[in-house]
Amino acid sequence: EEHPDNPGARLFLGLTLAQVGDLDGASREYKESARLAPDDPFPHYFHGQALHTLDRLDMAIREYREAVKLAPQDVRMRLNLGSAYYEQGIFESAIAQYREALKLNPGDAYIHYNLGLALADQGRFEPAIAAYKESARLNPTDPLVRYALGVVQETKGRVNEAIGEFEAAAQLAPTMAAAHAKLGWLYYNKNQVPQALEHFEKASRHDPDDAQTLHGLGLAKLASGKKDEGILSLKQAYQKEEREDKKRLIRSVLVKVGALSH
Structure with a gap:
């Protein structure tokens, strides 16, 4: 304990411990720093960050709130408090x-x-x-x-x-597969099959394991008259899909095109 009563030194030690991953040690130093300098928002702010990283959200919120109270004009502190509330599902406060x-x-x-x-x-x-x-x-x-x-x-x-x-x-x-997949389904539901196929192909190129994309790709290929390719994609989708309701949906298409017996 070289600087037992120096809040700045305790804060710095806390930051150093946090950097090497000792968040519990860091928390102890931040707490001590806050006790020694009760008007300084930063010990609370960094303590909040450490608790946030440890997923102790309710405790993090308490520290962030203290920091915001001491530094109401600091945007970062409000943002961190907001994001902790958001992760807790307390949307109104976020x-x-x-x-x-x-x-x-x-x-x-x-x-x-x-x-x-x-x-x-x-x-x-x-x-x-x-x-x-x-x-x-x-x-x-x-x-x-x-x-x-x-x-x-x-x-x-x-x-x-x-x-x-x-x-x-x-x-x-x-390369944003999710955007291409969304476009694939929207175009498919509008009966714009060539556009749907183009986007499902891009989506599956960038995220080849997504069951929903493979499902859409299979449907778009069937609608384009590419029956064998469509069946292949639907079978892949069926294997990768985890949700039972969606598996049933894919299965019914495969049965309908004669790729599976009932």
Whole structure:
């Protein structure tokens, strides 16, 4: 104990221990630093981070709240508190922190995105769309925002808007299998088989083990008259699918095209 009463030294030691992965040791130092410097938000903030990493979310929230109380103008502290609430499923409190963070830093695309996620998880789709759109405006090259927008538009039944967003996501991130898979299903359900096939093929190239993609790929191939290839994809989908209801669905298609007996 070389600096028993120096809060800065205890804080620094905590950070050093955290870097080498001794989070319990780090927590002890942060706690001691907070006791010695009760007005300093940083021991609480870093203690919160250590607890957050250890998945002790309720304790992390307590420390982050203390940090926010001591430094209400610090965006990072509010963001961490918000994300801990979000992971706990306490969306209302997460939203409140993100909104406060945005008052301090309205130009931060990442905060708008996080706000959108929390609103969407609450089922508040219109405000979620507004938050995502603002995030996309501030950071037009982020594919995740466009993907998230597509998901909400699809949930609202706005198929063409959803397609537009997923197309944008796929253009920004050509290897994003999830965006191609979404496009595959949307085009397939619109009876636009060539587009569906193109996107299912891209999706399965970038994520060859996804059962749902293989299922869609098989259906699109059958609809394109490529029966043998379609059956092959559907059989792969059947093997990889874990959900019983979806397995039954794939099986019924295979029976219908005569690839399986009943």
